[in-house]
Amino acid sequence: MATKHAPRSRRPASRRPPRTTALARTGAGASGRALAEAEHALDGADLAGADLAGLALRGRALRGADLTGADLTGARLLACDLRGARLGGAKLSGARLVLCDLRGAALEGALLHDARIAVCAFDEAQLARADLGEGRLAAVSLAGADLSRATLAGAKLVLCSLGGADLTGAKLEGASFVLSWLPGADFTRARLARARFALSALGGAVFDRVSGLDEESFALSWGGAG
Numbered sequence: 001m002a003t004k005h006a007p008r009s010r011r012p013a014s015r016r017p018p019r020t021t022a023l024a025r026t027g028a029g030a031s032g033r034a035l036a037e038a039e040h041a042l043d044g045a046d047l048a049g050a051d052l053a054g055l056a057l058r059g060r061a062l063r064g065a066d067l068t069g070a071d072l073t074g075a076r077l078l079a080c081d082l083r084g085a086r087l088g089g090a091k092l093s094g095a096r097l098v099l100c101d102l103r104g105a106a107l108e109g110a111l112l113h114d115a116r117i118a119v120c121a122f123d124e125a126q127l128a129r130a131d132l133g134e135g136r137l138a139a140v141s142l143a144g145a146d147l148s149r150a151t152l153a154g155a156k157l158v159l160c161s162l163g164g165a166d167l168t169g170a171k172l173e174g175a176s177f178v179l180s181w182l183p184g185a186d187f188t189r190a191r192l193a194r195a196r197f198a199l200s201a202l203g204g205a206v207f208d209r210v211s212g213l214d215e216e217s218f219a220l221s222w223g224g225a226g
Contacts, residue, residue: 035060048086133171173212183223197221 035042035052041061048068056076064084071091079099086106093113097120106126113131118138125145134154141161149169157177164184172187176196183203193212196219203223207213 053091192217 035045035047035050035055035057042065043061043063045062045065047070048066050067050070052067052075053071053073054075055072057080058078059080061081062085063081065082065086067085067087067090069089070087072095073091073093075092075095077095077097077100080097080101082100082102082105084104084106085102087110088106088108090107090110092115093111095112095115097115097117099118100120102125103121103123104125105122107130108126108128110127110130112135113133115132115135117135117140119140121141122145123141123143125142127142127150128146128148129150130147131151132155133151135152135156137155137157137160139159140157142165143161144164145162145166147162147165147167147170149171150167151171152175153171154174155172155176157175157180159179160177161181162177162185163181165182166186167190168186168188170187170190172190172192172195174194175192176198177200178196178198180197180200182197182205183201184205185202186206187210188206188208190207190210191212192207192210195212195217197217198219198221200221201223202218202221205223
C-alpha cells in the first residue's frame with residue numbers, strides 16, 4: 001500500500017522590497033552612476049551633497065528631489081522633471097539643460113555660471129543669489145521667478161519670458177535680453193551697465209534706482225517701463 005504523505009505547506013511568495021527614493025551618498029561619482037542606472041522614477045530622492053559631475057540624464061522624474069549642495073558641474077539633463085526640487089547651493093556650472101521642468105524649484109545660491117539652458121521652465125522658481133553669469137538661455141520661462149541679487153553678468157537671454165520676475169539688486173552688467181518678454185519685471189537697484197534690451201517687451205517693468213543704463217540700453221524695445 002502506498003504511503004500517504006502529508007501535503008506540503010506552501011511558503012508565502014517572496015515579495016520584492018519596495019523601491020526607495022533615497023540613494024546612498026557613497027564615494028565620488030557612485031551616486032551619479034546609481035542615479036543614471038536607476039530604472040524607476042526618483043521623485044523625492046535624497047541626493048544632497050552628491051557627486052553628480054558630468055551626469056547625463058534623459059527623461060528622468062526627480063520631482064521634489066533634494067539636490068542641495070550637489071555637484072552637477074557639466075551635467076547634461078534632457079527632458080527631466082525637477083518640479084519643486086531643492087537645488088540650493090548646487091553646482092551646475094557648464095551644465096546643459098534642455099526641455100527640463102523646474103517650476104517651483106529652489107535654487108537659492110546655485111552656481112549656474114556658463115550654463116546652457118534651452119526650452120526649460122523655471123516659473124516661480126527661487127533663484128535668489130544664484131550665479132547665471134555668462135549663461136546662455138534660449139526660450140526659457142522665468143515668469144514670476146525670484147532672481148533677487150542674482151548674477152546674470154554677461155548672460156545672453158533670447159526668446160525668454162521674465163514677466164513679473166523679481167530682479168531687485170541683480171547684477172546684470174553686460175547682459176542682453178533679445179526678443180524677450182519682461183512686462184512687470186522688477187529691476188529695482190539692479191546694476192545694468194552695458195545691459196541691452198533688444199526687441200523686447202518691457203510694459204510695466206520697474207527700473208527704480210538702477211545704475212548703468214544708457215541711451216542704447218532699450219534699442220528697439222517696446223512698452224513703457226516704470
